[in-house]
Amino acid sequence: MVVPPISHNDSMRFKIFYFEAVKQQVAGNYDAAYDLLSHCLDINPNAAEAYFMMSSYSGVLYGDTAALEDVKKAAELDPENNTYLERLGTGYIRIGNLDEAIKAYEKLAHNSPERSDVLDILNQLYLRKKDYDNVIKTIERIEALEGSSEQTALSKMQVYSLQGKKEEEFNELKSMSEKYPNDMNYRVMMGNWLLQNGKPDEAYSQYMDVLKQDPENPMARMSMIDYYRTTGSTAQADSIQETMLVNPKTPVSTKMILMRQVVADNEKNGGDSTQVLNLFKRILKQPQETSDMAELYAAYMTLKKMPQDSITKVLETVLTISPDNAAARLQLIQTVWNEKDFDKVIELSRQALDYNPDEMAFYYFLGLAYVQKDDDDNALEVFRKGVSQIDDESNPDIVSDFYAIMGDILYSKGQEQEAYAAYDSCLQWKDDNFGCLNNYAYYLSETGKNLDKAEQMSYRTVQAEPDNCTYLDTYAWILFKQKKYKDAQPYIDMAIKNDTTNSAVLLEHAGDIYYMNGDAGKALEYWREALENSDEENKVLIRKIKLKKYVEK
Structure with missing residues (x-):
């Protein structure tokens, strides 16, 4: 212009x-x-x-x-x-x-003209328009600038395939093989192309030429498996496959591909696990470079619903090979947790933190195990160390639970203000942590402070879980503390209805609420039932029954 x-x-x-x-x-x-x-x-x-x-x-x-x-x-x-x-x-x-x-x-x-990135974009644009002639021309322009490569050759082959130009597609692969005569992979790729295009004899010739020069070539040996399956020689295919799997020289990545195929074929043919399990055992008898095969073994055993102790042994093998394998150790910890072996959970979690000190889940299980053992001091120490690992990538659910449990422990130790601070931190990370909202609200009500705040928090829990007897009891009790006795009664009734444990606390609260609503007879029934279900001496409850009236603590 x-x-x-x-x-x-x-x-x-x-x-x-x-x-x-x-x-x-x-x-x-x-x-x-x-x-x-x-x-x-x-x-x-x-x-x-x-x-x-x-x-x-x-x-x-x-x-x-x-x-x-x-x-x-x-x-x-x-x-x-x-x-x-x-x-x-x-x-x-x-x-x-x-x-x-x-x-x-x-x-x-x-x-x-020196910008290959511009040619790459042009290539994609021509592909989107299905202008295959210009795609080829653009790839050739890239080759003129950067030289031919496996990527450009494969791209041209893909286009020739879309155009139905079989000869040009094969010649492109052949030219790469001639250009790099010492790279056996191109010869194998030529064989694969021939096999896929109905020329198994010519494919076999290519594979055998490669194996003469490199008998352990994994790519050629895997292609021979495909060749034998294609030509109906299943037994020979299986034999090569098994030999490769137990051969220490076969790369781990290749073994993993083969073993996944073994599992898939076995499932397709009826899922008889005996042969697969035996093959896993034979492979794992050899020294392992990585824990990948043992992990696959554990996953397969889980799929087949094998006994948990057998899976546990395999997970222990994984950790022997790769002690820093966080996923395997976490799975093992969860298994031990389900067995309620909290000493073992503590042992495994402490070992895990030696290798993965920034993994929040291990602090979580370690702290909870101490809680289960009523060791609040160690639990609190662990959770404090855990929150020190918090960063922008931390899971909000886990962080929230950390602070919630810390709050519960601190309150039980009489450190109310520190407990409330922990609860506030919990709700900053997850404002709908209903367990925290319930406990926070209940503890506030027990002190008689911030009852309006307690009511708002507790009401959120009963909205979210209207059949949860614990949440209903807390809300009823807060209303009671606010002297809203009539409002409290329907909630304590729902709590009693949904309680399957005959909780002494719920029953005593029900008696208190009924008494303040003028039904002393019903109140006395609830107090007596509460005393029958109480595990410890409750002097206040005994006085209520004796005096037949509500008595504050």
Whole structure:
């Protein structure tokens, strides 16, 4: 485009206003910047840089199409500017105009022939349009710039396959094999192509040539398995497969692929696990570079619902090979937890933290195990160490539970304010931690402080779980503390109805609430039932029964 010149005076005026517009934009004064740019275009309606800068404002005010028009104008006025062309191309891609996007990127490729990233985008655009001839030409342009590679060869093969050009597809692979005669993988790939295209004899010849030069070549040996399965020689395929699996020289990655296939085939054919289990055992008798095979063994045993003690032994094998395997140790800890062997949980969790000191889950299980053993001091120490590991990536559910349990322990130790601070931290991480909301509310009610706050928290729990007798009891008790006796009664009734444990606490609360509602007879029934179900001496409860009236603690 031939751009008409402007006078020297207008050119100077344009520069002053344009640089002031840039200055205002950097300062965040966008209205001023927009007005200045508009004035710039009044002075010089052919200023590419002003159109380009204006495009961001047009996009906000009038939408993507208007922004794209400004970028297009800038690129037309300054076709050598790659920034404009690249923005124009991405804009057309965004609105799905592939033809115009291709034009923009072709101009960009012409301006910067050394940029292979531009050719990569062109390649993708031509693929989307199914313009396979231009895809091939673009790949050849990449090869001219960077040299041919396995990636470009495979890309061309894919396109030839889409075009149905079998000969060109095979020749591309053949040329790579000839170019790199010492890389046996290309020969194997040629064999695989021949096998897939109905030429098993020629494929066999390729595989055997490779195995003569490299008898342990895993890729060729795996392809021989496919060859024998394709030609119906299942026994030979199985034999090679098993030999590779028990061969110490077979790479771990290859063994994993093969073993997963063994499992899949076994499941497809009826799922008789005996052969698979025996094969796992044979493989694991050998020294293992990694724990991958043992992990797969444990996963398979879990799938087949094998006895838990057998799975545990395999998980222990995993940890012998890879003691820092957090996933296996966590699975083992969960198994031991289900068995209620809390000493073992403590042992395993402490070992885990030696290898994974930043893994929150291990602090969680270790702390809970101490709680189960009534060792609150050690539990509190563990949870405090655990929260010191908190970062932006921490699981909010786990962190919230850490603080909730810390709050419970601190309250039981008589450290009320520290407990409330822990509860507040818990709710900052997860504001719907209902266990925390319930305990926090109940403990506040016991002190008679902040009853309105306690009621709000407790009400959230009964809304979330209206059949939870513990939450219902807490809410009823808070209403009782607020002297809302009539409001409390239906909630304590629901709590009693849903309680399957005959909780002495619930029954005593029910008696207190009924007494304050004027039903001393029903209250006495509940107090007596509470005493029958109480595990410890309750002197206050005994006085209530003796005096037949409510007595405060």
